[in-house]
Amino acid sequence: MVIDKEYYKMIFKRKSFRRFNDTLKLSHDELRDIEEKVKALISLVDTIDVKYRIVRREETTCKRGEYCLLIYSEEKEKFLLNIGYMFEQLDLYLASKDIGVCWYGMGKTQESEYENLKFVIMMALGKGHSHEFRRDYTKCKRKETQEIWHGASGLEIVAEVVKYAPSACNTQPWRVVCEKNKLKVYRTTNIKSIMPKDKVPFYNSIDMGIFLYFLELAMLYNRISFQRFLCQEEDQAELIPIAIYHLI
Ligand SMILES: Cc1cc2nc3c(=O)[nH]c(=O)nc-3n(C[C@H](O)[C@H](O)[C@H](O)COP(=O)(O)O)c2cc1C
Structure with missing residues (x-):
């Protein structure tokens, strides 16, 4: 299995973004890059179908971020493990691009199904400044x-x-x-x-x-x-x- 070792450094930089800077916006290129990255995430169980949508935050109950990534999955055994394993890769990658993320378990969407897959969880996303990320992980x-x-x-x-x-x-x-x-x-x-x-x-x-x-x-x-x-x-x-x- 190949895991991008660059992600390792992001363990220390990432944090759950809760205060997004509303003056910063994700560019089209950044959004396209996120889409590409999601397609390349490594699964834990490769027989489970997973899909996603990126929607504006206002289309959900989420109060933070510019966009929300809605994650849908087949509900097979280990599907929740699989979702955590896959999308944490995105959390770490986006930290490297100064894009803030928060796993948002409380968030709801009206689109509870997408292409026959059930909504599982969302992540709030938004552009950040690099200084807003974690500076001393030992303090968390x-x-x-x-x-x-x-x-x-x-x-x-x-x-x-x-x-x-x-x-x-x-x-x-x-x-x-x-x-x-x-x-x-x-x-x-x-x-x-x-x-x-x-x-x-x-x-x-x-x-x-x-x-x-x-x-x-x-x-x-x-x-x-x-x-x-x-x-x-x-x-x-x-x-x-x-x-x-x-x-x-
Ligand atoms: C599955 C999952 C669901 C979460 N749901 C929420 C949430 O609904 N609201 C929130 O503010 N943070 C949420 N978080 C973020 C956690 O509170 C956070 O990861 C934890 O406090 C550790 O802080 P850190 O991510 O900044 O290191 C969630 C995290 C995970 C992994």
């Missing part, structure tokens, strides 16, 4: 590494970086256990959040897809080769297995 609120990652022999750098992945209400549902040459990635259901309880699995599954992308990017950047195995979905446990990585 995240859990302590030891809370989310156990047994990091040789992977300390990766463990330090992946925790900066964005997640709905900053819930950070990821937990990683590193054993010998294996990384086990889980989603914890023990989440304290203002999110309605029945919405947590939905958003946290997207978060887990985002996290898998961060993890793979950080491993590739650090020249750690791996083979990924996605786990069967299980609903009961406090720690739901998501993926196992065999380190090669």
